[in-house]
Amino acid sequence: MTGLPTEPQALAVESYRGLSLDPDRAGMLNLAWTTDEAAFLAADVFALVADELAAEAAGGLPSVRDYRLQDPYGEQALTAAVDAFFGLDGGHGVSAGAGVGPLLRELVDLGGRSPILTLSETYPDFPAWAARRARACLVWQPADAGGEDAVGIGRHVAAALRAHGASLIFLERPALRPAPTDDLAVVEAIGRAVAGRGAHIVIDESNANYCPPEFSAATLTSRLDNLIVVRGLSKAYGLGGVRLGYCVSSAPATEQVCRWVAPLQASSLALRIGRGVLAMGDIAQPLRARVSAQVGAATRVARQAGLAPAPAGRGLPYLLFPPDDDRPDRAETTLRALAEHGVQGKAHVSWGARGHAGTVRIGRISVPLDADRAAQFARRLGAVGSDTVDQADGIDGIDGGENAEGEDSGEGGENGEGEG
Known part of the structure; x- marks a missing residue:
């Protein structure tokens, strides 16, 4: 048990203050987030959105006029597309x-005011909302189980849940x-x-758009009674502005979702677009292959420049520069040095990381997927044409050295995604 980290002082959105939101410009390659993913999807999601909007206008704005009072959680609108996407066959609910x-803001109230047990480092938002509701967030990392198999990890989590009276x-x-x-068997x-203790499991799978559908814990909702999986259309699809999220939950848990989540949140037009995107199926396969290749390439470039990036989670298009004991300010110094060489990264704010109380800032760049941007x-890191890593030749202001994590760059792996 890591203990009780301090309450996050701000939500993740605050990390964008002062950060340029402009696209690439002369003298600066913006790698604060991914801007070139859509070209590597197997279908044109923006064309689908344009077609849906054109059809909406031509049809007399039926979605704009539809208040969906008889489908307040969008279940009727989305279930068929969700089932087809994940290969589900009943035993679950869908709520938008x-x-x-x-x-997530509303699901933080599940289980009253008893503590929440957090099993991974997360964005600071969920623990911040919990703290504002006078609810403690405890951290127990499954990695602390020390080589246990999935069943052993489950026993440890159940023991931690019982010891601290947690219900979520x-x-x-x-x-x-x-x-x-990240292993579905562990989930x-x-x-x-924990099923016998009446505890629910809420999983933020925003990042899982970078993984194949079978990776999702949504595929477990017919086998477990206490699972709530939350997903969106921002990562990989680039449709954050549609403002649509959806829960796939075990049938018994769906009642709790509807108890705490306000109805009529998702607009009828957003539901129409979301249904169309999901109905396209797994269009991210070529994107996953591209991410895997470019994470490997960007890692080599970074190492040639004297950097030692840490691996990101499965399928994620990031290079990470977390602080360590010798360089607690590593994120800031790395980001400043990158900016001096015309590359804008981002300070990713993380909560509950092992060895840190409260939030920690991790330097992050989103790997360029487009060939010209790569x-x-x-060129900006001065590594063109070199296939060898020379840690002694670091760029000004950045320390070289071995990769402290001792892991590979994330190349290869099942389905071509890489597991970091």
Whole structure:
């Protein structure tokens, strides 16, 4: 048990203050987030949105006029598309909201005021909302189980739940950095181990758009009674502005979702667009392959420049520069040095990381997927044409050294995604 980290002082959105939101410009390659993913999807999601909007206008704005009073959670609108996407066949519920964040904000009230057990490092939002509701968030990382198998991890979680009187479990998957809960068998074992205690498991799977549908814990909702999986359309799809999130939950848990989540959050037009995107099926396969290749390439470039990036979680298009004991300010110094060389990264705010009380800032760059942008990245870091890593030749202001994590760059792996 890591203990009780301090309450996050701000939500994740605050990390964007002062950060340029402009696209690439002369002298600066913006890698604060991914801007070139859509070209590597197997279908054009923006064309689908345009077609849906055109059809909406041509049809006399039926969705705009539809208040959906008889489908207040969007279950009728989305269930068929969700089932087809994840290969589900009953035993679950579907509930929509105005994005992943608003859904999580309301699900933080599940289980009253008893403590929440957090099983991965997360964005600071969920623990911040919990603290504002006078609810403690405790951290227990499955990695602390020390080589236990899935069943053993489940037993440890159940013991921690019992010891601290917790009634809600929260985690992100894939987590920002590799975590045991990225393994579906571990999630199922935890669900079974805590089922008798009436605890619910809320999983933020925003990042799982970078993984194949079968990765999702939504596929467990017919086998567990206590699971709530929250997903959106921002990551990979680039449709955050649609403001649609949805829960796939075990049938018994769906009643609790509807108890705490306000109805009529998602607009009828957002539901129409979301249904169309999900009905396209797994269009992210070529994106996953591209991310895997470019994470490997960007890692080599970074190492050639004297950097030692840490691996991100499964399928994620990031290079990470977390602080360590020798360099507690590593994120800030790395980001400043990158900016001096024309690359803008981002300070990713994380809560509950092992060895840290409260929030920690992790330097992050989103790997460039477009070939021209990847070439710019290599040129700016002075690594064009080199296939060898020379840690002694670091760029000014950045320390080289071995990769403290001792793991590979995330190349390869099942389904071409890489597991970091």
